[in-house]
Amino acid sequence: MRTKADKQADNQGEHYVLNGEKTFISGAGSTDVLLVMARTGGAGPKGVSAFVVDADSAGIEYGKNEHKMGWKAQPTRTISFKDVKVPADNLIGEEGQGFSIAMKGLDGGRINIGICAVGTAQSALEAATNYVQERSQFGSPIASLQSVQFKLADMLTQAIASRQMLYLAADKVDNNDGQASTYCAMAKRLSTDLCFAVANEALQLHGGYGYLNEYPLERHVRDLRVHQILEGTNEIMRVIVSRQLLQDDALSKLR
Numbered sequence: 705m706r707t708k709a710d711k712q713a714d715n716q717g718e719h720y721v722l723n724g725e726k727t728f729i730s731g732a733g734s735t736d737v738l739l740v741m742a743r744t745g746g747a748g749p750k751g752v753s754a755f756v757v758d759a760d761s762a763g764i765e766y767g768k769n770e771h772k773m774g775w776k777a778q779p780t781r782t783i784s785f786k787d788v789k790v791p792a793d794n795l796i797g798e799e800g801q802g803f804s805i806a807m808k809g810l811d812g813g814r815i816n817i818g819i820c821a822v823g824t825a826q827s828a829l830e831a832a833t834n835y836v837q838e839r840s841q842f843g844s845p846i847a848s849l850q851s852v853q854f855k856l857a858d859m860l861t862q863a864i865a866s867r868q869m870l871y872l873a874a875d876k877v878d879n880n881d882g883q884a885s886t887y888c889a890m891a892k893r894l895s896t897d898l899c900f901a902v903a904n905e906a907l908q909l910h911g912g913y914g915y916l917n918e919y920p921l922e923r924h925v926r927d928l929r930v931h932q933i934l935e936g937t938n939e940i941m942r943v944i945v946s947r948q949l950l951q952d953d954a955l956s957k958l959r
């Protein structure tokens with residue numbers, strides 16, 4: 705992270721001056737404020753601070769709205785900061801606390817992404833359940849095929865398991881459990897992988913129509929794909945979980 709915040713003073717008092725660039729910022733250009741992590745100290749997490757910044761401040765520039773595979777309801781842009789003056793009072797907490805503030809935000813953010821995935825999987829499953837009862841091939845509805853029934857059973861099981869895992873992680877966050885971040889990482893990884901598979905299977909059950917944008921399935925699959933990437937990739941979720949698991953006595957704490 706290279707965006708810097710330098711503390712300075714003038715006749716109006718103390719302020720910070722931000723310089724740097726952020727890529728892949730969801731909602732950028734459509735918000736009133738920005739929450740910006742910037743370096744006030746040296747390399748490493750302790751050099752990071754968090755600021756609330758007026759989104760219209762002089763020196764802020766927004767890049768083009770990126771063309772994405774899905775998630776088209778909200779813009780994704782680069783934001784650059786050139787000598788952006790931020791009042792000293794806009795620092796959140798103390799200097800150097802930015803990384804831990806970001807990490808706390810990410811726990812809730814990961815639950816949020818997982819729950820978006822569950823909602824989309826539920827919608828895809830509902831569409832597939834209706835479709836297989838309407839669509840007839842070889843003289844009977846495809847819902848009468850046991851292979852189709854088994855697929856639906858697995859899809860429902862995966863969606864419910866994802867939701868329960870997210871509720872468990874949310875409960876850990878609510879109770880300030882020391883293992884909350886590990887549970888959020890497990891829940892985000894599991895729910896986004898399983899729910900993507902559910903939507904993809906729902907598309908398959910629609911046959912050729914699943915591939916047409918007249919039906920919602922292709923959009924569900926495109927929208928769900930990014931959940932395996934953002935708010936930390938699912939590989940990074942595995943890094944978090946395995947690091948915790950390999951620590952001394954971690955298994956007893958994970959119960």
Ligand SMILES: Cc1cc2nc3c(=O)[nH]c(=O)nc-3n(C[C@H](O)[C@H](O)[C@H](O)COP(=O)(O)OP(=O)(O)OC[C@H]3O[C@@H](n4cnc5c(N)ncnc54)[C@H](O)[C@@H]3O)c2cc1C
Nearest residue numbers: 727728729730775780930933934935936937938939940943
């Ligand atoms: C639509 C969209 C919206 C976004 N919104 C925001 C936003 O609002 N704010 C924000 O800050 N970011 C946002 N992001 C950025 C997103 O969080 C990152 O793209 C994501 O965390 C991955 O980082 P990266 O792109 O640098 O991939 P990289 O880190 O370059 O990863 C490339 C590949 O290498 C793998 N990899 C990397 N390191 C390891 C490792 N240690 N072990 C195993 N595998 C590894 C990754 O899992 C991945 O498969 C957004 C991204 C997208 C696509």
